[in-house]
Amino acid sequence: MNIAIIGYGIVGSGVSEIIRENAQCIEHKACEQITVKKILDIRDFTDSPDSSLFTKNPEEIFCDPEISVVVETIGGIGVAYEYTKRALGAKKHVVTSNKELVATHGPELIELAAANQVSYLFEASVGGGIPIIHSLNQCLAANRISGVTGILNGTTNYILTQMQREGRDFNDALEGAQRKGYAESNPSDDIEGIDACRKISILSSIAYNEFVDCTDVYTEGISKISPVDIQYAEAMHSTIKLIAISKREGNRVFARVSPAIISMNHPLANVNDVFNAIVVKGDAVGETMFYGKGAGKLPTASAVVGDVVDIAKNKGSCRSLWDRKGYNNILPVGDSKTRYFVRVSIRNSVEAVKCVERIFDSIEFVKPGANELAGEIAFTTSKQSEQQLSGWVKELNESAPVKGIINIIRIEEE
Amino acid sequence: MNIAIIGYGIVGSGVSEIIRENAQCIEHKACEQITVKKILDIRDFTDSPDSSLFTKNPEEIFCDPEISVVVETIGGIGVAYEYTKRALGAKKHVVTSNKELVATHGPELIELAAANQVSYLFEASVGGGIPIIHSLNQCLAANRISGVTGILNGTTNYILTQMQREGRDFNDALEGAQRKGYAESNPSDDIEGIDACRKISILSSIAYNEFVDCTDVYTEGISKISPVDIQYAEAMHSTIKLIAISKREGNRVFARVSPAIISMNHPLANVNDVFNAIVVKGDAVGETMFYGKGAGKLPTASAVVGDVVDIAKNKGSCRSLWDRKGYNNILPVGDSKTRYFVRVSIRNSVEAVKCVERIFDSIEFVKPGANELAGEIAFTTSKQSEQQLSGWVKELNESAPVKGIINIIRIEEE
Numbered sequence: 001m002n003i004a005i006i007g008y009g010i011v012g013s014g015v016s017e018i019i020r021e022n023a024q025c026i027e028h029k030a031c032e033q034i035t036v037k038k039i040l041d042i043r044d045f046t047d048s049p050d051s052s053l054f055t056k057n058p059e060e061i062f063c064d065p066e067i068s069v070v071v072e073t074i075g076g077i078g079v080a081y082e083y084t085k086r087a088l089g090a091k092k093h094v095v096t097s098n099k100e101l102v103a104t105h106g107p108e109l110i111e112l113a114a115a116n117q118v119s120y121l122f123e124a125s126v127g128g129g130i131p132i133i134h135s136l137n138q139c140l141a142a143n144r145i146s147g148v149t150g151i152l153n154g155t156t157n158y159i160l161t162q163m164q165r166e167g168r169d170f171n172d173a174l175e176g177a178q179r180k181g182y183a184e185s186n187p188s189d190d191i192e193g194i195d196a197c198r199k200i201s202i203l204s205s206i207a208y209n210e211f212v213d214c215t216d217v218y219t220e221g222i223s224k225i226s227p228v229d230i231q232y233a234e235a236m237h238s239t240i241k242l243i244a245i246s247k248r249e250g251n252r253v254f255a256r257v258s259p260a261i262i263s264m265n266h267p268l269a270n271v272n273d274v275f276n277a278i279v280v281k282g283d284a285v286g287e288t289m290f291y292g293k294g295a296g297k298l299p300t301a302s303a304v305v306g307d308v309v310d311i312a313k314n315k316g317s318c319r320s321l322w323d324r325k326g327y328n329n330i331l332p333v334g335d336s337k338t339r340y341f342v343r344v345s346i347r348n349s350v351e352a353v354k355c356v357e358r359i360f361d362s363i364e365f366v367k368p369g370a371n372e373l374a375g376e377i378a379f380t381t382s383k384q385s386e387q388q389l390s391g392w393v394k395e396l397n398e399s400a401p402v403k404g405i406i407n408i409i410r411i412e413e414e
Numbered sequence: 415m416n417i418a419i420i421g422y423g424i425v426g427s428g429v430s431e432i433i434r435e436n437a438q439c440i441e442h443k444a445c446e447q448i449t450v451k452k453i454l455d456i457r458d459f460t461d462s463p464d465s466s467l468f469t470k471n472p473e474e475i476f477c478d479p480e481i482s483v484v485v486e487t488i489g490g491i492g493v494a495y496e497y498t499k500r501a502l503g504a505k506k507h508v509v510t511s512n513k514e515l516v517a518t519h520g521p522e523l524i525e526l527a528a529a530n531q532v533s534y535l536f537e538a539s540v541g542g543g544i545p546i547i548h549s550l551n552q553c554l555a556a557n558r559i560s561g562v563t564g565i566l567n568g569t570t571n572y573i574l575t576q577m578q579r580e581g582r583d584f585n586d587a588l589e590g591a592q593r594k595g596y597a598e599s600n601p602s603d604d605i606e607g608i609d610a611c612r613k614i615s616i617l618s619s620i621a622y623n624e625f626v627d628c629t630d631v632y633t634e635g636i637s638k639i640s641p642v643d644i645q646y647a648e649a650m651h652s653t654i655k656l657i658a659i660s661k662r663e664g665n666r667v668f669a670r671v672s673p674a675i676i677s678m679n680h681p682l683a684n685v686n687d688v689f690n691a692i693v694v695k696g697d698a699v700g701e702t703m704f705y706g707k708g709a710g711k712l713p714t715a716s717a718v719v720g721d722v723v724d725i726a727k728n729k730g731s732c733r734s735l736w737d738r739k740g741y742n743n744i745l746p747v748g749d750s751k752t753r754y755f756v757r758v759s760i761r762n763s764v765e766a767v768k769c770v771e772r773i774f775d776s777i778e779f780v781k782p783g784a785n786e787l788a789g790e791i792a793f794t795t796s797k798q799s800e801q802q803l804s805g806w807v808k809e810l811n812e813s814a815p816v817k818g819i820i821n822i823i824r825i826e827e828e
Contacts, residue, residue, distance in 0.1 A: 022556055022557065022697070025556075025558055025559075026556055028734050029555035029734050031733075129554075129699030130699075131549045131553030131554065134549075134553050135548075138723055138724055139537065139545030139720040140716065141440055141443035142432045142436055142439075142715070142716045143439070145439075209439065282543075284428075284432050284436070284715060285544075287707070288544055288545075288705060289704075289706065291681070291704075292699060292703065293702075298697075298699070298700075302556045302696065305555070306552060306553040310553075313733075314729075315730040318444075319727075320442050
């Protein structure tokens with residue numbers, strides 16, 4: 001089987017490398033030899049082991065009947081989107097790691113593939129090498145999935161792990177991540193939770209068989225997390241992670257990305273550094289968890305090649321569509337309920353405590369260690385709607401003993 | 415698509431139940447409706463919701479051209495083996511949860527399926543609902559797998575968790591497991607590690623593309639583990655699990671099932687009760703872990719139906735064979751190297767310590783808590799071959815200050 005790679009960046013070159021280095025085990029599983037016939041990139045790679053395969057002319061790929069699969073590793077929703085439509089229209093399967101494209105144009109591209117009797121596969125778009133998409137799409141097909149929760153972004157998980165282990169502050173840990181290549185020079189997609197949001201939207205669309213639009217999903221990043229927040233979490237036998245949650249609620253979906261305090265007993269608590277993990281709850285299988293490297297050249301390329309093997313092994317596969325609901329199927333975040341951790345800077349501790357007890361239902365005060373910190377108090381709430389909490393926080397912020405709200409972090413229970 | 419179920423036990427009835435209850439999401443993923451047309455069982459089930467589907471005549475299944483898939487949930491290697499060969503010979507796909515059959519006759523049945531251009535699928539034979547087999551066979555196909563390690567038996571994991579949490583002894587914990595239905599009345603396949611051995615052999619055969627025969631794999635169960643052993647493990651910030659290991663070593667395979675002391679930092683340390691987990695190491699993807707319910711009616715049935723969906727979605731799939739090597743491809747356990755924990759009953763503590771230090775290379779003494787236990791000493795060794803350790807243990811056992819060896823438990827590092 002001949003394939004073409006469009007976009008010879010980190011992942012694209014990794015795909016070529018794996019196909020070359022692991023040809024034998026790939027052929028054993030795919031039951032045929034897989035060969036890279038052409039590589040499209042606007043740049044020159046004269047020193048590459050693949051140098052003889054390069055072209056700058058996309059027609060050499062789209063018009064070649066010998067090429068049955070196109071690997072799209074360009075990224076973004078510009079030329080990658082155009083080339084994907086061309087390839088599918090030319091009745092070529094497309095395999096991608098492009099989460100932005102899948103999250104934005106997934107339903108249309110899946111339909112276009114089905115109409116041309118080819119596949120649009122994107123295991124590599126979520127969770128790097130972890131086979132989560134295939135598991136949701138096929139292995140767990142017998143289940144009504146009630147929820148998918150995960151740590152889906154390696155950059156932010158690495159930063160939070162550094163902050164926890166080394167006591168570093170956010171900016172310091174981010175710089176360390178950039179130096180190690182775990183964060184981009186413009187890291188905002190990762191830091192602000194946008195990358196995790198795209199991924200949880202893709203997983204939700206598959207899990208619930210209907211399109212979940214990432215632009216409807218409440219998303220909050222980690223830039224406000226401080227070492228003191230982490231100390232409080234540790235005092236609560238907990239840790240802070242960027243958690244992407246998705247749950248079925250009646251005929252709607254609750255989905256959210258935000259930092260959350262989770263107990264050390266939570267399955268995701270010990271997922272550290274650049275590792276990702278996804279917990280899936282199904283009505284037959286119960287709770288399952290998938291864990292592994294969520295990013296990186298070879299893990300991501302492994303997933304791309306796994307999809308290519310899928311196409312080689314399984315001629316004539318059908319692919320399920322993502323229904324587009326006529327209504328907004330996402331539960332507004334204001335209606336969702338959770339517990340919260342609130343840190344407040346204060347003028348007068350005794351008076352501030354009285355205000356908190358007056359305004360909030362059922363709270364517990366917490367300390368970051370043996371003693372309170374001067375000038376602040378902190379507490380956890382019972383389960384409340386976001387709307388209710390906002391109202392109470394506003395009232396607290398306007399009361400005399402309180403200077404301001406330092407931070408509010410959601411608490412996610414198992 | 416019409417299927418038949420042969421063997422209406424716990425799993426077989428679970429398969430029918432799931433197909434009925436979750437018909438909608440199954441149809442969405444499979445792109446067609448899946449129907450149970452016939453059920454074969456020698457018993458009567460007049461009160462079952464499936465009562466109209468029952469037959470005692472296997473010909474009604476093997477000779478029916480409308481039935482394309484046979485689910486074999488009889489178990490064992492007697493009639494299940496005969497019926498599987500008949501079904502494959504009649505060009506019907508077979509899906510099973512029967513680990514004993516797959517571990518014993520896997521290569522032959524996979525070949526028979528390939529020769530008849532149908533599939534023999536067995537996701538449910540290892541790890542219940544966890545999609546480990548599909549992941550190894552397809553999603554991770556781009557990797558040279560260097561190792562597969564897991565907790566693969568829910569019964570023994572439940573017992574060990576009870577012993578750890580409640581301080582119960584082995585027999586007491588086993589009785590508790592039997593009362594809860596987590597252990598059979600004859601539990602020896604589980605307790606003695608035979609079930610885990612079959613499962614690691616199946617996983618190894620897929621991972622390394624060659625048949626690993628479970629009868630060649632060293633297997634040791636948990637019946638000698640005591641609460642005192644567990645106390646020592648806890649003092650070492652560790653726990654004791656029944657661990658199935660498999661590693662590629664050159665052109666041979668090292669595979670072993672035995673209790674092992676693992677650090678609380680090991681990915682498998684927090685896998686408790688009836689849960690299973692499998693850690694896979696691949697050269698591209700790195701370390702991945704799969705976790706979930708390894709047994710039970712609905713988790714196992716979920717995996718069976720996942721395989722049926724695979725067949726519905728993927729017409730004309732190829733399935734890779736398990737090469738039978740001409741030589742014994744398993745590394746003898748005597749050649750394998752690991753660290754050990756050794757407990758010795760003694761006549762004279764000071765003299766016994768001197769013997770241990772004289773005989774063994776590089777050991778560390780351990781206590782089960784603040785103090786040693788009267789009448790015994792315990793120590794951990796450095797990494798040694800099993801052969802070397804046996805020699806030293808024999809010498810120690812014959813020395814005057816030593817009464818006997820209480821227990822030897824392997825230590826498995828990450």
